Amino acid sequence: MENVQVNPMEWRAVVRFEVLLGKTPKVIHDEMVEAYKEGAPSYNFVCKWVRRFNAGRTDINDDQRSGRPRLGGAVDDVSSHLEEQPFASVRSTAQELGLAPTTVYRIFTNDLGLKKFVSHWVPHTLSDEQRHQRVELARSLLMRLEATPKTEVITADESWFYMDYSHDGRWAHTGDEVETRPKRAIGSRKIMIIVIWGVRGPLLVRCLPETRNFNTQFTIEILNELDMAVRRFRPKLGLKHLKFHWDNARPHTSSETRSRLSELGVSVLPHPPYSPDIAPSDFFLFGYIKSRLRGCSFGTSDELLGKVTMEIEAISRNQLESVFEEWKGRLFTVIETGGSYITK
Numbered sequence: 001m002e003n004v005q006v007n008p009m010e011w012r013a014v015v016r017f018e019v020l021l022g023k024t025p026k027v028i029h030d031e032m033v034e035a036y037k038e039g040a041p042s043y044n045f046v047c048k049w050v051r052r053f054n055a056g057r058t059d060i061n062d063d064q065r066s067g068r069p070r071l072g073g074a075v076d077d078v079s080s081h082l083e084e085q086p087f088a089s090v091r092s093t094a095q096e097l098g099l100a101p102t103t104v105y106r107i108f109t110n111d112l113g114l115k116k117f118v119s120h121w122v123p124h125t126l127s128d129e130q131r132h133q134r135v136e137l138a139r140s141l142l143m144r145l146e147a148t149p150k151t152e153v154i155t156a157d158e159s160w161f162y163m164d165y166s167h168d169g170r171w172a173h174t175g176d177e178v179e180t181r182p183k184r185a186i187g188s189r190k191i192m193i194i195v196i197w198g199v200r201g202p203l204l205v206r207c208l209p210e211t212r213n214f215n216t217q218f219t220i221e222i223l224n225e226l227d228m229a230v231r232r233f234r235p236k237l238g239l240k241h242l243k244f245h246w247d248n249a250r251p252h253t254s255s256e257t258r259s260r261l262s263e264l265g266v267s268v269l270p271h272p273p274y275s276p277d278i279a280p281s282d283f284f285l286f287g288y289i290k291s292r293l294r295g296c297s298f299g300t301s302d303e304l305l306g307k308v309t310m311e312i313e314a315i316s317r318n319q320l321e322s323v324f325e326e327w328k329g330r331l332f333t334v335i336e337t338g339g340s341y342i343t344k
Contacts, residue, residue, distance in 0.1 A: 015028055029043045151200060164188070191301045244269065
């Protein structure tokens with residue numbers, strides 16, 4: 001079926017009809033995408049008109065706005081253009097409608113009362129199939145977490161850390177010359193740090209030697225070292241029967257790594273692809289630690305690793321348990337929103 005071309009008034013009529021049936025904005029938008037294909041309105045458009053109709057509005061016509069006599073149909077044209085393309089710029093809108101950029105800017109700000117907001121970046125543009133996969137795997141992961149004591153769940157990930165986290169500014173008197181600082185270059189020295197942790201705190205914090213590659217062999221070495229570390233409080237079992245979570249990086253999912261995890265008796269928890277927003281190391285740990293490194297510079301990788309380890313060990317158990325509760329809350333949100341990214 002080809003894309004259906006409609007005008008915003010028809011969209012509003014459809015939204016009002018669906019609101020009367022008690023449907024949610026997401027359901028309404030999904031149905032309109034199915035019907036109109038690329039000609040469907042944005043999700044923000046649907047949400048806006050659902051709110052208005054739920055608040056008692058019944059009119060599907062354009063709002064009456066001041067300035068219309070002066071600008072004729074330009075306000076309506078700009079409004080309709082933004083409903084179809086909510087990320088359109090002043091310049092692109094002016095070019096599309098044959099108006100002066102200053103006129104479009106005045107309509108944006110004065111007539112429509114709009115302000116520009118910066119969008120959140122997301123890791124990946126998700127397909128419908130990937131959204132479905134995120135929902136299904138989030139549901140499976142949430143069920144496993146709900147059925148498992150927090151102390152039996154451990155999570156792992158790795159991240160790059162720079163040797164220099166100096167502050168961007170310094171105190172100075174008015175009129176003093178403040179030296180410039182070069183932007184961090186692609187080749188700035190950094191090391192990869194692997195952190196494996198749970199509500200008990202960090203179980204293993206290691207850096208990838210600069211002469212090594214992050215590959216299956218190194219990953220298996222880390223698992224063997226982790227098993228020895230866990231035997232401090234589980235001397236007979238080691239990793240056996242624990243629930244282990246990490247992302248789908250190739251060294252994590254290779255046949256050799258899976259085989260070693262099986263030999264250690266570890267049960268691996270599912271994790272959807274392209275989903276750092278529901279990985280505790282990504283949505284909490286690494287950002288928290290790097291914020292604690294501001295103002296610090298390190299001469300050696302051992303110094304940096306020591307500081308990172310100290311900051312992780314200083315996190316209270318109550319805070320770590322709250323992160324695990326947030327983890328479950330995020331999984332629930334992914335399920336409820338049909339696989340959308342969590343951007344806050």
